[in-house]
Amino acid sequence: MDGVTVINHPLVQHKLTIMRKKETSTAGFRRLLREISTLLCYEVTRDLELTMETIETPMQTIQAPVLEGKKLVFASILRAGNGLLEGMLELVPSARVSHVGVYRDHETLEAVEYYFKAPESMSERLVIVVDPMLATGNSSIAAIDKLKERGATKLRFLCLLAAPEGIRNFQAAHPDVPIYTASIDSHLNEQGYIVPGLGDAGDRMYGTK
Known part of the structure; x- marks a missing residue:
């Protein structure tokens, strides 16, 4: 699909398969989500722009690459997005963080907003929005609506x-x-869950169901 990048790295696919298994424990699911988020973060930031900086190594002075411009913003769609956020922050600890509280009404499948907190001056920052599942898309659409209202212009x-x-x-x-x-899975069922999917990511991560 145009505009969609499927990250098919073998380690990503292996860990995802284990996460799909219904017998995977809460602790195992949480650990795998943190591990896979680091690998996904590596791919989604692959083309960040670099600039050169003068540094001194123990041997000599050189020009070396560093990230250009303002730092990243990771925007987590609560609550399940925090599982991806934790691993990504291990890789990029200097990133700013936004939290977007949106849940899906199980009757209407529409997004209901209950919390929003984001850094100021987002127009010059790349904002990476994270949520384990893109099912109906309603929650993700609502979250990005809010981030654009705050001034975000560069989003993934x-x-x-x-x-x-x-x-x-x-x-x-x-x-x-x-x-x-x-992964792009087959379809949504009548309840709006991804099939074959892996169940409710938030419930599996926090052991709430």
Whole structure:
């Protein structure tokens, strides 16, 4: 699909398979989510711009590459997005963090907002929005609406799994935001869950169901 990057690194696919298994424990799921998020972060930041800086090594003075411009913002869609956020912050500890509290009403499948906190001056920062699942797309669309209202202009969306229906809805609302995912699954069921999927990522991560 145009605008969608599937991250098919063998380690990503291996860990995702273990996460899908219904017998994987809460502790195991949480650990794997943190591990896979680091690998996904590596891919979604692959093309960040670099500039040269003068440094001194123990041997001599050189010109060496560093990230150019303002730092990244990682925007976590609560609550499940925090599972991806933790591993990404291990890789980029200097990133700013935004939290977007959005949940899906299980009757209407519409997004309901309950919390929003983001850094100031987001217009010059790359904002990577994270949520394990892109199902209907309603929560992700609502989160990006809020971030754009705050001034974000450069955004990417990162998830573990995406459904074709969610991708279509997301791209209709935000065609300027590329999607990065580890898998495009078959479809959504009548309850709006991704099939074959891995269940409810938040419940599996926190042991709440």
